[in-house]
Amino acid sequence: MAVLSRGFRRARRDRPDGRLPPGQYDVGDDFPVLSAGPTPHTPLARWDFSIDDATGQVARWSWEEFRALPHESITVDIHCVTTWSKFDTRWSGVAIDTLLADVEADSPYVLASCDGGYTTNVPLEDLVDGRAWVVDTYDGEPLGPEHGGPARLLVPHLYFWKSAKWVRKLTLLEHDEPGFWETFGYHNYGDPWREQRYSDD
Amino acid sequence: MARAAVQRRLIWRTARVLDNRAETDRVHRLVLEVPHWPGHLPGQHVVVRLTAEDGYTAQRSYSLASPPDVPQLHLTVERLDDGEVSPYLTDEVRAGDELELRGPIGGYFVWSAAADRAGGEPRPVQLVAGGSGVAPFLAMVEHHQRQESPTPLRLLYSARTAADVIGRDVLGAETTITLTRESPPDWPGPTGRVDRDLLARCTFPSTDRPRVFVCGSTPFVEAVAATLIDLGHDPSAIRLERYGNSEEPK
Numbered sequence: 001m002a003v004l005s006r007g008f009r010r011a012r013r014d015r016p017d018g019r020l021p022p023g024q025y026d027v028g029d030d031f032p033v034l035s036a037g038p039t040p041h042t043p044l045a046r047w048d049f050s051i052d053d054a055t056g057q058v059a060r061w062s063w064e065e066f067r068a069l070p071h072e073s074i075t076v077d078i079h080c081v082t083t084w085s086k087f088d089t090r091w092s093g094v095a096i097d098t099l100l101a102d103v104e105a106d107s108p109y110v111l112a113s114c115d116g117g118y119t120t121n122v123p124l125e126d127l128v129d130g131r132a133w134v135v136d137t138y139d140g141e142p143l144g145p146e147h148g149g150p151a152r153l154l155v156p157h158l159y160f161w162k163s164a165k166w167v168r169k170l171t172l173l174e175h176d177e178p179g180f181w182e183t184f185g186y187h188n189y190g191d192p193w194r195e196q197r198y199s200d201d
Numbered sequence: 202m203a204r205a206a207v208q209r210r211l212i213w214r215t216a217r218v219l220d221n222r223a224e225t226d227r228v229h230r231l232v233l234e235v236p237h238w239p240g241h242l243p244g245q246h247v248v249v250r251l252t253a254e255d256g257y258t259a260q261r262s263y264s265l266a267s268p269p270d271v272p273q274l275h276l277t278v279e280r281l282d283d284g285e286v287s288p289y290l291t292d293e294v295r296a297g298d299e300l301e302l303r304g305p306i307g308g309y310f311v312w313s314a315a316a317d318r319a320g321g322e323p324r325p326v327q328l329v330a331g332g333s334g335v336a337p338f339l340a341m342v343e344h345h346q347r348q349e350s351p352t353p354l355r356l357l358y359s360a361r362t363a364a365d366v367i368g369r370d371v372l373g374a375e376t377t378i379t380l381t382r383e384s385p386p387d388w389p390g391p392t393g394r395v396d397r398d399l400l401a402r403c404t405f406p407s408t409d410r411p412r413v414f415v416c417g418s419t420p421f422v423e424a425v426a427a428t429l430i431d432l433g434h435d436p437s438a439i440r441l442e443r444y445g446n447s448e449e450p451k
Contacts, residue, residue, distance in 0.1 A: 038430055082262060
């Protein structure tokens with residue numbers, strides 16, 4: 001029962017290959033930047049990445065240690081809830097599987113925490129089996145601060161706010177805890193193919 | 202970061218266009234009537250959805266430029282010449298048309314007089330706008346005026362020329378406008394970009410602990426936020442929004 005918009009026509013190119021989720025458009029070469037607060041600039045000497053569970057910290061890497069972990073090259077499509085999608089983005093980073101290799105990760109939920117106070121929640125099963133990474137390289141270059149550098153989460157099968165910029169910690173949780181945007185009315189899971197943009201979508 | 206649960210099912214509503222008028226050469230003001238609108242907070246936005254005859258849809262976010270104190274919803278839409286939605290909204294839509302929208306959306310980039318009354322110690326509110334990024338601040342400024350809020354509030358607004366200023370009917374003594382491209386010989390205000398000197402002269406100092414809201418293009422927002430931190434503002438007191446995308450996560 002949509003309201004027709006008299007005289008409105010598609011002006012963006014379509015993607016006949018089925019890679020554009022509903023309600024999205026191809027942003028092309030642009031890479032829009034969005035964040036709710038100022039861009040943090042944590043010196044690499046003070047940067048670390050850790051994994052916590054209910055007992056406290058269970059793993060931690062300095063920047064040098066993180067850089068020494070096996071990296072994977074990833075080429076994926078990304079989808080922002082503001083309706084742009086970007087195709088064949090090229091990243092390099094460490095699979096969450098690698099980070100969890102020596103961790104007893106049997107909690108079903110994860111909360112990612114970032115410099116600047118941003119958080120987002122993702123089920124553990126969406127972060128493992130090669131579906132998510134902590135990336136430090138974009139298009140062959142160190143990831144810039146405006147795009148989440150030195151390192152951000154990359155969970156390409158969910159809307160891109162789940163791919164938290166400036167990520168510093170994953171906390172394994174027994175119970176789901178909504179993150180920043182999830183608290184402000186955005187969908188708890190955020191599947192672009194089911195157009196889960198806002199609560200109850 | 203502050204948390205305030207804003208959980209409400211966002212249904213698509215049908216808005217009737219009451220007016221579509223040019224505010225500047227590139228910005229139109231759409232005045233909408235939305236039956237059963239649940240109300241909003243100054244700074245929140247809506248998503249507008251257009252549907253073509255072949256079923257193709259496109260949706261974009263627009264800040265509400267009107268406060269909850271008035272019954273109609275106002276959107277200020279900048280025409281992006283290579284855009285798909287904005288030229289339609291500015292050039293094609295006319296009074297009597299219907300548009301689909303849903304909202305209000307966003308609970309972070311907001312300020313209201315009631316929140317200050319409930320929150321105890323009212324902190325000053327500093328708004329910094331670049332270009333059409335002034336839209337959410339028009340709602341905040343008008344709300345502040347209509348509520349006769351005791352909260353000190355200032356707006357520093359960067360526009361290209363005097364003819365590009367949006368919201369002239371609302372902006373008053375709380376507002377400092379700087380013109381970046383050209384200014385009339387009798388222009389009483391500052392000229393030039395929002396830089397460290399202008400922020401130091403025309404905004405609340407960090408010692409006043411203002412809540413700061415910055416809205417504009419990404420380079421504008423990034424530069425202003427970095428300079429404010431350099432001037433001693435607490436990063437957690439600075440909230441950002443980039444126009445063209447509204448207050449939405451990536």
